[in-house]
Amino acid sequence: MNQKRTMTLNLTDQEMSVLDQLSVQKDLSKTALIRQALRLYQLVDARITRGEKLFFEDQDKQKAELMVL
Amino acid sequence: MDAQTGAPVDAEIFDEVALAHFIETQAEWRPVILAAARALSQQPNQGLLIPRHFHWDWTRKEAELKLLAVKFYGLGCEGKLQGIMKVETVAHSCRLPEQQGKPLVYIDYVESAPWNIKKLMGALGQPQRYRAVGTRLFEAAVLQSQEEGFRGRLGLHSLPGSEGFYINECGMTPVGRDPHKENLLWCEFTPEQAERYLAGE
Numbered sequence: 001m002n003q004k005r006t007m008t009l010n011l012t013d014q015e016m017s018v019l020d021q022l023s024v025q026k027d028l029s030k031t032a033l034i035r036q037a038l039r040l041y042q043l044v045d046a047r048i049t050r051g052e053k054l055f056f057e058d059q060d061k062q063k064a065e066l067m068v069l
Numbered sequence: 070m071d072a073q074t075g076a077p078v079d080a081e082i083f084d085e086v087a088l089a090h091f092i093e094t095q096a097e098w099r100p101v102i103l104a105a106a107r108a109l110s111q112q113p114n115q116g117l118l119i120p121r122h123f124h125w126d127w128t129r130k131e132a133e134l135k136l137l138a139v140k141f142y143g144l145g146c147e148g149k150l151q152g153i154m155k156v157e158t159v160a161h162s163c164r165l166p167e168q169q170g171k172p173l174v175y176i177d178y179v180e181s182a183p184w185n186i187k188k189l190m191g192a193l194g195q196p197q198r199y200r201a202v203g204t205r206l207f208e209a210a211v212l213q214s215q216e217e218g219f220r221g222r223l224g225l226h227s228l229p230g231s232e233g234f235y236i237n238e239c240g241m242t243p244v245g246r247d248p249h250k251e252n253l254l255w256c257e258f259t260p261e262q263a264e265r266y267l268a269g270e
Contacts, residue, residue: 032218039137040159
């Protein structure tokens with residue numbers, strides 16, 4: 001199993017507020033939420049790097065491509 | 070567990086799965102599975118027993134070995150791979166009303182070596198080698214969910230032949246058929262169900 005390392009994360013009040021809100025909403029610790037975000041970012045980046053596109057579809061089935069930097 | 074004697078055997082669950090393990094499934098498992106599927110297809114009324122996973126190819130998942138969102142587990146015993154599982158830790162969420170939208174560990178693929186599947190070995194006239202390989206891997210997924218901070222929440226699309234195992238033996242809740250996934254049955258674990266499962270209740 002992988003060992004974990006500790007780091008300090010500096011966030012603005014607004015970013016911390018969003019982190020708090022999402023932690024409650026998703027029933028996750030702040031650390032677990034940040035790890036989720038990292039995993040999702042890597043997954044999306046890997047698929048876009050190999051030429052795939054990321055779309056959101058609204059309730060009317062209209063698709064909008066999401067640009068990820 | 071030895072399928073013939075019922076005696077427990079030493080086995081190792083590991084998450085350092087590599088391409089060599091995928092190749093092992095193709096080289097050693099797939100020929101046995103295909104031979105068994107062929108034998109089953111030639112028996113009257115046995116078509117429904119042909120394993121739905123006979124065409125799986127784990128080597129196609131090599132690129133996913135590098136992704137944080139994907140985790141592979143293997144179960145080894147007596148120097149051979151006895152089972153393998155792929156779980157995903159992002160992009161899936163709970164569907165049960167009481168935990169809707171919360172993250173879970175999703176079991177994408179789980180497979181036992183063919184010599185551990187009774188009906189396949191029966192078709193080839195050979196004895197089953199080990200039992201409970203799938204159970205041990207399922208347990209690893211539950212523990213992974215707790216490690217991720219998901220409190221044991223778990224979800225999967227069950228193949229038709231495995232629904233009884235997940236519902237009756239594991240205690241998962243059958244949520245409903247998923248028209249976006251070949252109409253397979255979506256099953257889910259709540260934290261309380263996961264605790265009961267790990268406690269052996």
